[in-house]
Structure formats: C-alpha cells, structure tokens
Amino acid sequence: MPLCRTTNTTYAARGTTNPNYNARCGELVITAANGKQSIDTVTVTIGGKAPTYVNGENATNNAIQSAIDAASPGDLIIVNGSFGPSATAPAGTTCKGVTTPTATCVPLAATYNAMLLMWKPVRLQGVGAVSTVVNANISPAGLLLEPWRRKVNCLFGLALNGGVIDNTIDPATGAPKNAYDPSSTYTCPSTQQGQVDRVQGEGVVGWNASLNGNFAELLQEPSLMGAYEGAAITVLGQGVRVPAGTTDLFGNGSEAAFPAGTMVLTNSAQDCTFGGNFLCAPSRIDGMSFTNSSQGGGGIRVHGWNHFIEVSNNRVYNNGGTLSGGMTIGFPEVPDSVDGRVDGTTLIDANGTEQPYLLNMNVSVHNNSGHLQCVLRRRTGLQHASVSRRRNHLHGSRLLQIQLQLGVRQFEQW
Template structure:
C-alpha cells in the first residue's frame, strides 16, 4: 500500500475543469456555431493526489510521511509565451489568468479539421479539433476536449445527481449524428449508445458517469433495452406479430429502437447451436445478449448487416448468424436512409467525461461491433 505509482498530472500542468462556448438548449459546452465566437476555458486548479513518495506511518519527515500532496493545475497568472491551439491552429487569446482563459475560435479549413464524417441532412459544414493549452512554463495540457465549430446546435443534458437516466433519454431521442452536450454532474447510468451520436462532456474532471450496478436489479432494465435493440422478445425469441416484446404490456420496446442493431458474425442471439456455445441467454438463464460483457459504462451498438424478410417479418440474415456470410452495410444513400444505426453514415464520439465504478465485464466503454469511425 505504499509507494504507489504516480498517475496524476505533474505539478503545474495546465488542466481544464470545463470548456464552454455558445449556449444551446439551456446550456453550453465546447461548441460554437461559427468561428470568431468566444470559448471560455476554466482551470482545474488545486487537486489533492496520492503521494507516491509516502513510505508508511513510520516515516517522520516530509514528503515521506504524507499520504497525499496538493498539486496545482492552473494556467499561470500571466500568459508569457503561453498559447492555445485547436487542431494545431493558433487561437487568439483575449484574456488569460491562472483560473480562466478566453479565446476567439479560429477558422479551420477542411484539411485542418478532425471531423471525418459530416452529419447527414445538415447544410453547414462542421469543423472540429483537439484543444491544446501551452502554459508560460512550457508545459502542455495532457487531455482536454474536442472543440466543435458549426453544424446542428447540440442538445444539452443538465447536471444531476440522481438516477433519472438523463443521458440515455437524450440518446434515445437524438437524430443520428446529433451532438449531446453533457453538463457538469454525476450521472448514475449505464448507457446504450445504439445509434451514432456525439456524446460530448464539458470536461472529464466535471462530468462523471457512475456505472455502479447497485442497488440490486439495476441491470434488469438495461438487459430489456438490449433485447429491444436486437429485436429479441423477453421470452428469448425474435420479435414478430405472434411474439411481441412483452405480451403483458408491462415493458415497452419503442418502435424506433426495435431491430436497430446487429450481432457480430457467429455471435449467437437466439436458438441453440452447439458450435457457437449455444444461446448465451439460455446459458446464463437471464435475458442478456452481451454475456459477460454486459453493463459497461457506455455500450456502443451498431447496425452492420442488411436484414432479410422471413415469412414477411424483417429479421437478421440467418446466413450471417449461422456461418458468417453477411451482406454488409455501406455508406450508400440507400443504406444510410434505411438504417439509422449505421455508423458509416453519421459522426459518433465519446469525449470529455469520466467513467467510474463499472464492475460488470463490459468495463468503461465497450464497442460491441459495427461502430465504424467512432472517435
């Protein structure tokens, strides 16, 4: 328990707590509608970190007798030679202090932008890039946020400390490719990102997704939602007119979510096939399709294979499930218009947030499959 590895930023590293630009739908994050607008960068400041030099209770002199030490993560009282860049393009600094920097967002050309995919149906081009701060002491920020310029205004999720599924609700309501700004707060959720969206926190130090599975039963609604997305009824069979999601009507599967994602080739979802270790749902005796990889802080699911009609019912291609011979989706207009969970067609991102307490096998972020170009 002594001399633990030093995993914190070095002292005097410029680090952020939040980054805010234009207000949108009740809040602001690292988004501006156009270049020339103001971006406000707030410093992380003093932080208590584990002292890697602590040698135990018998130590008498500093720093060896200190379990914790304070490090300062400000920007420096004066700018000096400090600078701010977005994707290696200099931004004009309008004010600089140890606690806050304000910049004018520069114009980025297509070649200077890291946005590889544009949101479909949006006329204005989006530009984006990593924010990098260099303090007057020469030290650079280690991680900050992605700054986005232009495009469709984002939705905003206000900070909260309950279990209201605020982020999941925003994902469910979003149009593919939408940006969702997540405001400061602690969010007790296990998210299913079942369509390409841009999940953008205002800063990892200020936004926490707590994926704790307690109290008991918290996994149950998550598993039902996974079943819905894969088109599986609660009895383990494919949803059809004669096999509704839940005959009792107790649990609902929204039409917009049904059959929107696919298993990967040779991954069993229904039926019994001893060459594929059988149906995971039957083996685990619970309605889950992720098996041991369920319950990540964020589980990213996508659509990758064209469906077929069997007896008039749209179903996964049985050839793909059985032997891996699949008709894959592309970025064609037809595939983009037909399948909203096709990640080829719209931008997707997870940025500027912290994930903690994911005790299930899925870990922090689990990209299940077909999640092309996710940043």
C-alpha cells in the first residue's frame, strides 16, 4: 500500500513532524467468486496518528460534530455504525463503548441525525455507506437548522445579530459592544470564533442582493450562505491571512473585498499554524451516506479553501438543493479567477481584473453514487462551481443527471 503523501502533499506538510507523514492509503476492493468487484467501499489507512471513534448518535444529535470540534487538523475520525449484542451473547450484554467487533458485540447500521460542519481538515471515515448514514431531515422544525445557523455565525466571527463579534467593553453600558449572544443563552467558544473564511465577493455581513446574484430572491432566511445553507455536511476552511490590527475583516462596499494587504495562505510553517488551512493537513469524507437535506445546500457542500479534500465512496441520495441536490464543489456567485500573478503571497492582480484566488485546488471526487435529488434550477447530481487553476478530478462516480457548468475549467472526468 503506497504512502499517502505520494499522491496528497498535505500528508508531507511540516515534514516528519506531521503525525501522518508515514501513513499509507488505499481503496478496499472486494472481488466475488464470479470476478465482479466492488465499486464503492472504503478508503483504508494504515499508520499515522491513531484514530478517534464515533460509535453511534447521542441524545443531542451531535456525536460526529463533537468529534470534529475536538479534533486536531488531519485527525482520522472513524464513524462507526453502532454495536449491539450478538445472537449468542449472554443476556444483559451491553456494547456501550465498543469500537471493534467482538464475539458478543456485532456491528449494526447507525443513523446520525445531523447537519455537519467540517470546519477544519479532518478525515471523516465511515465504515461503509450502508452502515454510516447522516440524516439531515429538518423535522421537527428548527431542531437541526437553528444550531447550524448559530454555529456558522460563530465560525465566521459573527454575532447572532449578524454583526461582527466585538467583546470590547462599551464604557457607556459596561457590556461588550456586540457580544455573540447578549443573553448568554448560546456561546461561541474562542477555539471556534472566526476560524473560517468567506470567499472573495461572498456576502456575509448583512443582506445585499448584488452579492447573491440569481438567488437573491431566496435569501430571506437569517443565515450565512442563504440559499445554500443546511447541507447534510458543509465543508469550510481558512484561506487568507489579514494584516494584524485589521478592523474591516469583511470589507467595505458591495464588493465585499478582503482588506488591503490580505495574503493567501500557503503550506509554510507560519501558515500551518492556522487550524483551518487545508494545505497543511489531509481531509477526507469517505464511506458514508448523506440524505434528506432540503434547505438548499444539498447533500455535500464544499464551500471554499478546501484544498486537497477527497470525497469518495459515499452515497448521496434524496436531497434537495439550490444548485445541486447531490454535491456542490465551490461557491458559484463570485468572480472567476483569471491569470495574474501573486507577488510573494500578497494578493496582487497583474492585469486589472479579478484577483487570482484559488478557491478549491486539487479536489478529488471519486467512487460516489447519487440519485433521487431535487434541485431548484439545474437538476444536477454534482456541481463544480468555482474556478481553480490546478486540476480537480471526478472519476468513478455514478451521478444521475450530471451537468458541470458555471465557468468550470481544468476539471477532468475520468
């Protein structure tokens, strides 16, 4: 089995200090006696940092999300089905805490009721799409979507009122100028506050139709990402470094440009201190099913700055979305990247047009299946909506009604 770093440079970021530097990766292939082989199984990882385990949903529907929040960048999170007593187990056998099959505890399929936010590079590894199911059904109303909206605000550094969090004390009131939640009913942990970046031109603060294009009429919900919210799993990341002391983090004017002096993150030692930098640690969504999302984001939503993410061996079905009911890679309503130059790491445009932001580089989508998707406009199984200047790959995926559009370049179907 080859070293993972031979095909994915994030395993080699920071050299041998990377705990997954010597990990090996490969696709499990099952061959029947008649010679037929499996299409979608799981990715097998050998070596590297020991994994953590999720063994079934909890009472608050946040078992997987809690594991993501607690993980370090690049961690392998194995999302098990549940475990139950075998037919021969003694009466009263409990399988709580079991992570591997035993003579008395056997694996069972598990459903996780969640809208997940993968806001740092981690490897989310299911044990097979049939056995690990994420159900994003919003019923009863607000059960999943309201916590999702609150967490998204926190991750982007916004208070619940939509303004930038400002915990400096107002002398006139003796209270923070704009606390995340003035009532203190909900909290935004410092480890999560402002840990992800928008993409260039994305409307974040307030509501402005000029920043949301064709779908402005849909942005009536009080949420970031508006018509694209609430996917079964949404992937967010960090992609830029703003100058120290910057007060206009979200830009001025309708263009929502990044502040002057903003730099694109690289895989340098300095930039690898950003926990959400996908260039510095491996990321994966593999061997899971995503179903019943209906809020616009679809089944899997890869937002931006999610370089080198691998989306593989998943089954995405029975979802509804604005651009794609199945999988959407990138953010559609931003200016296309153009050929320019990058002066060091400062964002410099050479020809007076859009700046060369590379929103999702080297994304790998393979061996997935998607069906029974309901889409508002384009009836697509997979949508690749942002432009990259390096190759993204789609192969071996069985997606009904595939249509790739919106300025796709350098996207290969194998």
